[in-house]
Amino acid sequence: MSTKVVIKQSTYFDSVSLMSLSTKANQIEGVEQAVVAMGTEMNKEVLRNVGLITPELEEAKTSDLMIVVKAATDELCESAFVAIEELFKKKSAPAGSSEIKYATIDSAAKSIPEANLAVISVNGAYAAREARKALENDLHVMLFSDNVSIEDEIALKQFAHEKGLLLMGPDCGTAILGNVALCFGNAVRKGSIGIVGASGTGSQEVSVRIHDFGGGITQLIGTGGRDLSEQVGGIMMLDGMKALDEDDATKVIVLISKPPATSVEKKVLAQIKQCKKPVVVYFIGGTEESVVAAGGHFAKTSKEAALKAVVLAGADESTINKRALNIPLVEEVRAKLTPEQKYIRGLFCGGTLCDEAMYIAMEKFDNVYSNIQKNADYQLKDLHVSQEHTFLDLGDDDFTNGKPHPMIDPSTRIVRFLQEAKDPSVGVIVMDFILGFGSHEDPVGVMLPAIIEAKQWAEKEGRHLEILGYVLGTDLDNPKMEDQVNKLMDAGVTIASSSTNAGLLSREFVVKGA
Amino acid sequence: MSKINELFNSKISAINVGIEFFKDDILKQNATAAHLEWKPPGGGKPELIAALDKLENAELLEKIEAANKLAVERIVNSQPILIGFDQAINCVPGMTKTTILHSGPPITWDRMNGAMKGAVTGAIVFEGLAKDLEEAAAVAASGQITFAPCHEHNCVGSMAGVTSASMFMHIVENKTYGNIAYTNLSEQMSKILRMGANDETVIARLNWMRDVLGPMLRDAMKLSNGIDLRLMLAQALHMGDECHNRNNAGTSLLIQALTPFILETNFTTEQKREVFDFVASSDYFSGPTWMALCKCALDAAHGIENSTIVTTMARNGVEFGIRVSGMAGNTWFTGPAQKVVGPMFAGYKPEDSGLDIGDSAITETYGIGGFAMAAAPAIVALVGGTVDEALGFSTKMKEITTTENPNVTIPLLNFSGIATGIDARNVIQTGILPVINTAIAHKDAGIGMIGAGITYPPMEAFEKALLALSEKMN
Numbered sequence: 001m002s003t004k005v006v007i008k009q010s011t012y013f014d015s016v017s018l019m020s021l022s023t024k025a026n027q028i029e030g031v032e033q034a035v036v037a038m039g040t041e042m043n044k045e046v047l048r049n050v051g052l053i054t055p056e057l058e059e060a061k062t063s064d065l066m067i068v069v070k071a072a073t074d075e076l077c078e079s080a081f082v083a084i085e086e087l088f089k090k091k092s093a094p095a096g097s098s099e100i101k102y103a104t105i106d107s108a109a110k111s112i113p114e115a116n117l118a119v120i121s122v123n124g125a126y127a128a129r130e131a132r133k134a135l136e137n138d139l140h141v142m143l144f145s146d147n148v149s150i151e152d153e154i155a156l157k158q159f160a161h162e163k164g165l166l167l168m169g170p171d172c173g174t175a176i177l178g179n180v181a182l183c184f185g186n187a188v189r190k191g192s193i194g195i196v197g198a199s200g201t202g203s204q205e206v207s208v209r210i211h212d213f214g215g216g217i218t219q220l221i222g223t224g225g226r227d228l229s230e231q232v233g234g235i236m237m238l239d240g241m242k243a244l245d246e247d248d249a250t251k252v253i254v255l256i257s258k259p260p261a262t263s264v265e266k267k268v269l270a271q272i273k274q275c276k277k278p279v280v281v282y283f284i285g286g287t288e289e290s291v292v293a294a295g296g297h298f299a300k301t302s303k304e305a306a307l308k309a310v311v312l313a314g315a316d317e318s319t320i321n322k323r324a325l326n327i328p329l330v331e332e333v334r335a336k337l338t339p340e341q342k343y344i345r346g347l348f349c350g351g352t353l354c355d356e357a358m359y360i361a362m363e364k365f366d367n368v369y370s371n372i373q374k375n376a377d378y379q380l381k382d383l384h385v386s387q388e389h390t391f392l393d394l395g396d397d398d399f400t401n402g403k404p405h406p407m408i409d410p411s412t413r414i415v416r417f418l419q420e421a422k423d424p425s426v427g428v429i430v431m432d433f434i435l436g437f438g439s440h441e442d443p444v445g446v447m448l449p450a451i452i453e454a455k456q457w458a459e460k461e462g463r464h465l466e467i468l469g470y471v472l473g474t475d476l477d478n479p480k481m482e483d484q485v486n487k488l489m490d491a492g493v494t495i496a497s498s499s500t501n502a503g504l505l506s507r508e509f510v511v512k513g514a
Numbered sequence: 515m516s517k518i519n520e521l522f523n524s525k526i527s528a529i530n531v532g533i534e535f536f537k538d539d540i541l542k543q544n545a546t547a548a549h550l551e552w553k554p555p556g557g558g559k560p561e562l563i564a565a566l567d568k569l570e571n572a573e574l575l576e577k578i579e580a581a582n583k584l585a586v587e588r589i590v591n592s593q594p595i596l597i598g599f600d601q602a603i604n605c606v607p608g609m610t611k612t613t614i615l616h617s618g619p620p621i622t623w624d625r626m627n628g629a630m631k632g633a634v635t636g637a638i639v640f641e642g643l644a645k646d647l648e649e650a651a652a653v654a655a656s657g658q659i660t661f662a663p664c665h666e667h668n669c670v671g672s673m674a675g676v677t678s679a680s681m682f683m684h685i686v687e688n689k690t691y692g693n694i695a696y697t698n699l700s701e702q703m704s705k706i707l708r709m710g711a712n713d714e715t716v717i718a719r720l721n722w723m724r725d726v727l728g729p730m731l732r733d734a735m736k737l738s739n740g741i742d743l744r745l746m747l748a749q750a751l752h753m754g755d756e757c758h759n760r761n762n763a764g765t766s767l768l769i770q771a772l773t774p775f776i777l778e779t780n781f782t783t784e785q786k787r788e789v790f791d792f793v794a795s796s797d798y799f800s801g802p803t804w805m806a807l808c809k810c811a812l813d814a815a816h817g818i819e820n821s822t823i824v825t826t827m828a829r830n831g832v833e834f835g836i837r838v839s840g841m842a843g844n845t846w847f848t849g850p851a852q853k854v855v856g857p858m859f860a861g862y863k864p865e866d867s868g869l870d871i872g873d874s875a876i877t878e879t880y881g882i883g884g885f886a887m888a889a890a891p892a893i894v895a896l897v898g899g900t901v902d903e904a905l906g907f908s909t910k911m912k913e914i915t916t917t918e919n920p921n922v923t924i925p926l927l928n929f930s931g932i933a934t935g936i937d938a939r940n941v942i943q944t945g946i947l948p949v950i951n952t953a954i955a956h957k958d959a960g961i962g963m964i965g966a967g968i969t970y971p972p973m974e975a976f977e978k979a980l981l982a983l984s985e986k987m988n
Contacts, residue, residue, distance in 0.1 A: 125554075
């Protein structure tokens with residue numbers, strides 16, 4: 001066995017590019033193990049764990065690029081290195097070689113006077129500083145990075161508020177501004193509905209449902225998940241609402257969040273009263289009275305939120321295909337399941353999609369476990385072992401820790417899926433497949449071999465394996481929504497038409513004795 | 515209309531920092547996006563980020579910006595004039611018969627590298643302080659010699675920078691601010707004292723320079739009203755020099771200006787012929803002249819309270835040292851001298867190279883040399899690059915500098931001024947190091963120049979400077 005180490009000093013690549021490169025490097029013929037990563041403590045820990053650490057690597061700095069290859073022979077090692085260099089060259093191939101590259105937000109903002117927005121996705125340790133620089137340069141900010149402290153978030157949002165700028169994030173996955181989707185987002189029609197969302201995939205879901213119901217979006221402002229916490233106080237949701245209220249093109253405003261802190265909810269409700277335009281409120285698991293009292297329109301589900309918004313925006317409700325729940329299908333599936341097959345297992349890439357399905361299940365079942373359950377009694381004891389009804393948000397830090405988000409790389413879900421598929425107490429496995437900008441180019445294709453394999457096992461064992469899939473996307477998205485759905489259907493997967501229906505169907509499938 | 519509503523009604527033009535495919539997605543949607551070549555500031559070191567943060571405090575920032583504005587104004591407005599030549603003992607402040615000046619930050623005899631030791635022993639023999647090189651080494655180690663950096667005596671010295679009492683110096687006066695800078699004469703190429711060579715041929719040349727070349731230039735300049743070096747530098751850049759590694763145009767211009775006066779001196783035609791042949795033997799003749807110009811301008815910008823502008827970059831073959839304006843006097847921030855990467859003379863290998871050496875990085879500190887690569891496409895091959903790369907270097911340096919010097923421009927960059935006023939904060943913020951193109955001396959004494967190429971300072975020097983500035987300012 002031979003190992004070769006190269007450290008390139010002060011050579012920075014973002015972690016996503018390196019991970020994708022690392023993956024490709026591991027596929028090079030003869031490579032036992034290849035690591036291409038920055039010299040961060042975390043990456044060194046990875047090397048320690050796989051026994052590839054050397055004193056030289058221990059000395060690598062966070063700004064140094066580490067390339068480590070383990071192969072059967074020296075020759076294979078050398079040829080792997082040549083191949084890895086090729087991978088780097090491919091990346092740096094000119095996308096327009098005359099393109100001027102700037103090193104800082106300051107210099108870019110100075111040289112591009114029309115710049116109006118910074119999209120920041122650097123490591124959380126540096127993100128707040130870059131966001132501040134952007135605000136100082138009068139740029140609105142989409143702060144995709146996570147691991148930004150709450151103190152930094154508050155300071156940035158206050159600064160943005162004072163300057164009248166948007167600070168979307170941190171940990172903000174989605175936005176659509178002027179019909180341009182940023183980071184994770186779907187291609188949706190331009191229309192008259194404005195969204196302010198503190199939940200990333202929840203906002204994506206509502207935007208695609210609006211599109212499906214024939215409506216369209218003016219702006220989608222992602223605020224970041226902590227915006228409605230006590231500490232942050234909803235600064236960006238309030239500023240976003242105000243701006244949408246003043247936006248001529250926007251006729252209806254939709255708010256999306258997990259239940260806000262009580263004090264913040266009050267502020268939001270008070271602002272709804274001030275709004276000139278109708279406001280639809282979808283606070284997952286929230287209650288109706290206070291919203292209605294404030295003059296808002298309460299939505300219990302993401303689908304309802306989209307539907308109400310489209311109708312409020314002027315659509316004739318009778319002409320909308322509401323994609324009602326397929327009751328005969330529920331009966332059909334129930335008949336296929338044995339009495340032992342009684343649990344739902346949800347494997348989600350989208351956090352809000354997981355949340356919505358879980359809340360729907362909790363309406364009928366008590367024994368609903370998750371890694372994102374608020375009630376400690378129902379948090380999973382062991383993340384790697386499901387209990388009764390289990391809903392997993394695979395995009396949560398519990399599972400990502402150093403790995404790419406499952407929306408970017410859904411392959412991390414395969415192992416868990418096969419594990420659930422073998423469990424004879426499982427009645428239905430529900431999974432989301434998220435299309436659009438930022439997401440994997442073929443999320444269904446990644447899962448398909450595993451789905452087919454699992455179906456074959458179940459068949460051999462003489463039991464029905466019910467798999468429910470929901471493809472989040474629009475007919476304008478890439479890859480084609482229709483192709484993704486067809487591939488799933490061909491493999492025997494049942495298709496839900498929305499996040500809400502995915503939750504309802506999975507729940508209804510396993511209701512016994514109804 | 516609020517800024518958020520303005521955004522709703524504008525075409526998105528994004529600056530993308532981090533994950534590159536977010537830029538691609540934006541472009542796919544017919545909006546514009548620029549992806550930054552971003553590195554973690556300060557290489558990700560928390561203490562450096564904290565220092566940067568501190569210096570961005572509004573009150574300090576205002577002081578720094580004002581100080582830096584003044585510093586770069588002084589660099590840009592300096593008008594260095596060549597006013598004469600004379601022996602070091604007659605003009606250089608603090609010079610004595612037993613003083614030997616060297617390049618870079620301070621260094622003791624025992625720590626000097628091969629090239630510098632070779633030059634020092636050669637100079638001791640040249641000054642008659644020892645009968646041969648062996649005795650010279652003993653003299654150097656004895657403590658009888660006062661070693662000091664050129665920079666601490668208003669001088670700069672190419673390569674080893676070794677400057678002794680009898681050597682003839684350029685005298686360059688700053689017409690705007692009155693300060694004077696000095697540097698010795700080019701020995702041309704390539705087996706020469708400044709590169710560490712020291713045999714009889716080297717000493718014989720030094721003797722001739724002391725007895726013929728130097729006095730002739732001195733006498734010639736007595737007939738002149740002074741030569742405006744900045745004007746000449748600007749012309750040289752338009753003629754394809756970057757004035758560190760390529761001096762063809764500058765040398766022609768300089769000797770053209772000197773010739774009428776040389777002709778009028780009381781030397782024989784044969785001696786004048788020797789001088790012209792000597793000048794023609796290498797285009798490097800004006801190399802030191804531009805260094806003195808740069809030193810003269812940058813000294814005028816040194817010692818401005820709260821300024822983060824770099825006023826010196828210099829190497830002694832062991833350490834790379836910088837000085838910043840806000841740390842007055844001789845406060846050096848150092849890190850290890852780096853390798854120089856580039857083509858080598860036939861027969862030499864990279865492992866023969868001495869580490870980066872010389873005060874010539876004063877040219878990059880001023881904004882020429884590596885910073886003005888775009889002006890000198892003819893030598894991009896020498897530094898192993900393409901013309902596009904040369905343009906890229908000059909553009910990239912603007913990320914770490916403060917202004918452009920309108921008096922010295924680069925035609926290929928639409929006549930934009932040279933990148934001027936390296937800001938230590940920007941170097942730490944961007945991780946972009948000043949690029950230096952320079953000669954390579956052999957690592958051993960007595961051999962000389964073996965190649966040329968490009969190199970960078972150690973980040974450490976800038977890190978130390980930033981931390982010291984941040985500590986000092988309140």
